[in-house]
Amino acid sequence: MSSKEKPTLGGTRIKTRKRNIAAPLDPAAFSDAVVQIYLDNAGDLELVAKSIESSDLNFSRYGDIFFEVVFTGGRTQPGTIKPEEGERHPHSVFDCEPKREDILPSVVYIQKILRRKPFLIKNLENVMGRFLQSLELFEEDERKKLAIFTALAFSQRLSGLPPETVFEPLLKDNLVAKGLVLSFITDFFKEYLVENSLDNLISILKRGKMEDNLMDFFPPTKRSAESFAEHFTKAGLTALVEYxxxxxxxVKLKEIKTVLTSQISEGTDVDEVIEMVKQQIKDAKLPDIEIVRVLWDVLMDAVQWSGKNQQQNANSVLRQVKTWAPLLNTFCTSGKLQLELIYKVQMQCYEDAKLMKLFPEVVRSLYEHDVLAEDTILHWFRKGTNPKGRQAFVKGLEPFVNWLEEAEEEEE
Structure with missing residues (x-):
């Protein structure tokens, strides 16, 4: 029996995996090529942008080098801002005059580049961060140019430059201590507010988590409200001082409210609470009228409300007034402050439906516990200026006012 031989391939091709052969790094050649584009176009940034777009240079590999050329005119030594050997061009950001009209074209130019090559956004962040951390290595006018550029970048909504990438690198202890950060941020604020509102600036500060930490820009020895006001008033930034x-x-009001709430909830002795409030007023220099508002808010926040049960609510409020009348009495020391307290009661009763009918009872209780004087109540009744709920409250308070007037006539 004959057997058939199995067919075999005449030859076998062995597949081999190709090795990735990395091209050697040559940042100097890349830098020289970009510089040459600037020189060939005589610094015309519109033409430079077009030439860069059509070039086959490896921007994804040398993005940081590209922005070094944009800012300084050439390549810088690793880890420094010192110029490296190689070609340079005289049309960089640092070669401009420290004026917005001279630096703005560079901002617009970078915006165009980023729209065409968005992968360069991270490189811009890298270079900006490195420069901001190295402020002490720049000359004074160079720091000012960098501040103006940064302000214009935010003003023009330059993509790839979130606020935290600016503020975080600045907060190096040595830079802050030398006053370099304060000088930079002052130039930044002044330039940004030329065409933008304070609200826009505050929005940037919030995104950079700095709106409540503006003192961090000041050297440690100058972190006071007085130094802040003096510095920025001199710089012409009075709106920032007011903010x-x-x-x-x-913040101070919030602090006193927190402490007061804690003490009241714990049932602290009234005299002890009074001393605490006096000390807070002394330390924080808070206006008396704000203290009256805070006191009433905290006392009412501590009341245990009972839904729609009017009588229980009335009893709770009146009990709170009786307990803390000495506290209110201590700080309602004038007709103006007592009138403010009545307005607070009026607004609370107006804004909360379950309290609408309590207004006369609360006012009478405050009178009986010597918090409100008769003259203050009569003034509010006859000449009160807050219209919210006034008609109903006046009508409700009328029997008590009649009683006051009759008592006054009998005394006479």
């Missing part, structure tokens, strides 16, 4: 003052004021 910071308001911010500090709100």
């Amino acid at each position: 910071n003052g308001k911010n500090i004021f709100e």
Whole structure:
């Protein structure tokens, strides 16, 4: 029996995996090529952008080098801002005059490049971060140019430059201590506010988590509200001074409110609470009228409300007034402050439906516990200026006012 031989291939091709042969790094050649584009176009940034777009240079590999050429005119030594050997061009950001009209074209130019090559965004962040951390190595006018560029970048909404990439590198202890950061940020604020509102600036600061930490830009020995006001007033940034003052004021109010809430909830002795509030006022220099507002808010926040049960709510409020009347009495020391307290009661009763009918009872209780004077109540009744719910409240308070007037006539 004959057997058939199995067919075999005449030959076998052995596949081999190709090795990735990395091209050697040549940042100097890349830098020289970009510089040559600038020189060939005589620094016309519109033409430079077009030439860069059509070039076959490896921007993905040398993105940081590209932005070094944009800012300094050539390549810098690794880890420094010192120029490296090689070709340079005289049309860089640092070769401009420290004026917005001279630096703005570079911002617009970079925006065009990033739209065409968005992968370069990270490289821009890298170079900006490195330069900001090296402020002490720049000359004063170079730091100013960098501040103007940064402000214009935010003003023009330059993609790839989130606020944290600017503020975080700045907060190096040695740079802050030398006052370099304060000088930079002042130039930045002044330039940005030329065409933008303070609200826009605050928005940037919030995104960079700096709106409540503006003092961090100051050297440690100058971190005070007085130094802040003096510095930025001299720089012509009074709106920023007002914002910071308001911010500090709100923080202090929040602090006293937190402490007061804690003490009231724990049932701390009234005299002890009074001393605490006095000390807070002394330390924070808070206006008396704000203290009255805070006191009433905290006392009412501590009340245990019972839904729609009017009588229980009334009893809770009146009990709170009786317990803490000495506290209110201590700080409602004038007709103006007492009138402000009535307005606070009026607004609370107006804004909360379950309290609408409590207004006369609360006012009468405050009178009986010597918090409100008769003259203050009569003034509010006859000449009160807050219209919210006034008609109903006046009608509700009328029997008590009649009683006050009759008692006054009998005394006479």
